[in-house]
Amino acid sequence: MRKVAVSGYSIMKPSRARKxxxxxxYTTEQYQAFALNKLLDxxxxxxxxxxxxKYGIGLxxxxxxxxxxxxxxxxxxxxxxxxxxxxxDHGGAAAFFSMVQGYLSIASGKLDHFILIGADTPxxxxxxxxxxxxxxxxxxxxxxxxxxxxxxPLSEGAFIMRRHMNQYGTNEExxxxxxxxxxxxAMLNPNAYLRKPLTIDEYMKSPVIASPMRVMDAVIPIxxxxxxxxxxxEHAKKITDRPVYxxxxxxxxxxxxxxxxxxxxxxxxxxxxxxxxxxxxxxxKDVDFLQLYDDFTIIVLxxxxxxxxxxxxxxxxxxxxxxxxxxxxxxxxxxxxxLSGGQAGTAGGFSLFxxxxxxxxxxxxxxxxxxxxxxxxxxxxxxxxxxxLLNKGVMALSNY
Amino acid sequence: xxxxxxxxEIDPINSQFFKGLSEDKLLIxxxxxxxxxxxxxxxxxxxxxxxxxxxxxSSGEGKVYSFTExxxxxxxxxxxxKEVPYVIASVELKEGIxxxxxxxxxxxxxxxxxxxxxxxxxxxxxxxGLPEFKLL
Numbered sequence: 001m002r003k004v005a006v007s008g009y010s011i012m013k014p015s016r017a018r019k020x021x022x023x024x025x026y027t028t029e030q031y032q033a034f035a036l037n038k039l040l041d042x043x044x045x046x047x048x049x050x051x052x053x054k055y056g057i058g059l060x061x062x063x064x065x066x067x068x069x070x071x072x073x074x075x076x077x078x079x080x081x082x083x084x085x086x087x088x089d090h091g092g093a094a095a096f097f098s099m100v101q102g103y104l105s106i107a108s109g110k111l112d113h114f115i116l117i118g119a120d121t122p123x124x125x126x127x128x129x130x131x132x133x134x135x136x137x138x139x140x141x142x143x144x145x146x147x148x149x150x151x152x153p154l155s156e157g158a159f160i161m162r163r164h165m166n167q168y169g170t171n172e173e174x175x176x177x178x179x180x181x182x183x184x185x186a187m188l189n190p191n192a193y194l195r196k197p198l199t200i201d202e203y204m205k206s207p208v209i210a211s212p213m214r215v216m217d218a219v220i221p222i223x224x225x226x227x228x229x230x231x232x233x234e235h236a237k238k239i240t241d242r243p244v245y246x247x248x249x250x251x252x253x254x255x256x257x258x259x260x261x262x263x264x265x266x267x268x269x270x271x272x273x274x275x276x277x278x279x280x281x282x283x284x285k286d287v288d289f290l291q292l293y294d295d296f297t298i299i300v301l302x303x304x305x306x307x308x309x310x311x312x313x314x315x316x317x318x319x320x321x322x323x324x325x326x327x328x329x330x331x332x333x334x335x336x337x338x339l340s341g342g343q344a345g346t347a348g349g350f351s352l353f354x355x356x357x358x359x360x361x362x363x364x365x366x367x368x369x370x371x372x373x374x375x376x377x378x379x380x381x382x383x384x385x386x387x388x389l390l391n392k393g394v395m396a397l398s399n400y
Numbered sequence: 401x402x403x404x405x406x407x408x409e410i411d412p413i414n415s416q417f418f419k420g421l422s423e424d425k426l427l428i429x430x431x432x433x434x435x436x437x438x439x440x441x442x443x444x445x446x447x448x449x450x451x452x453x454x455x456x457x458s459s460g461e462g463k464v465y466s467f468t469e470x471x472x473x474x475x476x477x478x479x480x481x482k483e484v485p486y487v488i489a490s491v492e493l494k495e496g497i498x499x500x501x502x503x504x505x506x507x508x509x510x511x512x513x514x515x516x517x518x519x520x521x522x523x524x525x526x527x528x529g530l531p532e533f534k535l536l
Contacts, residue, residue: 146477150488
């Protein structure tokens, strides 16, 4: 198996399509084109060069335009003739599983490069697919959640949050700490959307949509796009002097599948994390930062436990006693995550990867984790019925 | 009448569940081979992989595993706005499954995790009923 590295990346400026505020109003198809264009500029590869390379294209399945976008349609739009295409339907974990697919294609020796384009525009209007929601969504939501008045991921996440608070005494102050630290990081990140300070008072006053879930416990939707180029080590070194390596990854899909009385507060990512660290020749002490998939504050807290950085049930206690800022003992979501950076639909997870890449290339300016060498990035997606996340994974990235 | 709220989409896997509810029965799937009970209804026993599943009548008794009070309706019918705030719980039934349901209560804020509940039935049509639970 060949070593695989990130050879380049691009990030498009986040927008909520507010023309009145001077924000850009682009569709997903435009973002795909612009992110790719920006990536090729960054790596110094012309379209003509690209045509002669052995590469694949990986895409998230976007929410806009509330209909399938086929990978072959996208390459037709972009005028590309890659050797392989795929679309990840892993929801929030689309970035993670795209990284995995790209890695496998290159590590096997079949392809030399993989270009991942994550783009989505939840703030763009488009024809509705169903009467009540833009998308027709999951079968179990249609059949067992919508008829009783549930309100999507916020209500599913609320069950998890309530249960964790009840089981372990996790409190609002601890969760607010995650939201506030994310905001501090976002203020230092020009690619984050929310960049005004967040106080504990504002957090406590933010509306409770589905108790105990507050607006400030959840992501803010944005339009946005990212592109990441993966290459074999040999090729990556020709493109950049700052390759970022994929050291190892593990997945955890539909865990505890046979147990209808599963503990929904347990993400069950411990074994995957142990294996990733072992294969990376590292211990938890060597981890310089965590970029944890953050749909909700509680899910960040639960990952601190599930990845083995805090004891089970003690995530809140951990946050109270340890600084998770970029210059703290265990930096978490140093770019502001999706909570403050914004979630570009199913491409939201890409922002966690581009943040890890920027950190490991030493390009994180005011929020740079000093001397960082390796970090973990997670991908989570698909809030299951009577469960937590269906798609889970941990990946170690390093600059050595 | 439930004219402008979303209804389940009836298919061969879930039809008996929703039909049963319309006849005041809470039917759950049980594996004939290994005795596993499961929810939501599926085409196979997820434990032993037998496809021989039967419908058994639940006691309708359980307790609240988790709950949420909905204050704002998003991504669903605006009809529900007339009912806010309302409580939805994950109810753990004695038969070893959990299902999501409305909790009927004058004041949703009285609900606590662990509270005992019992099913009541709301008939929507000849083919469809929905389970609701009330605090005991």
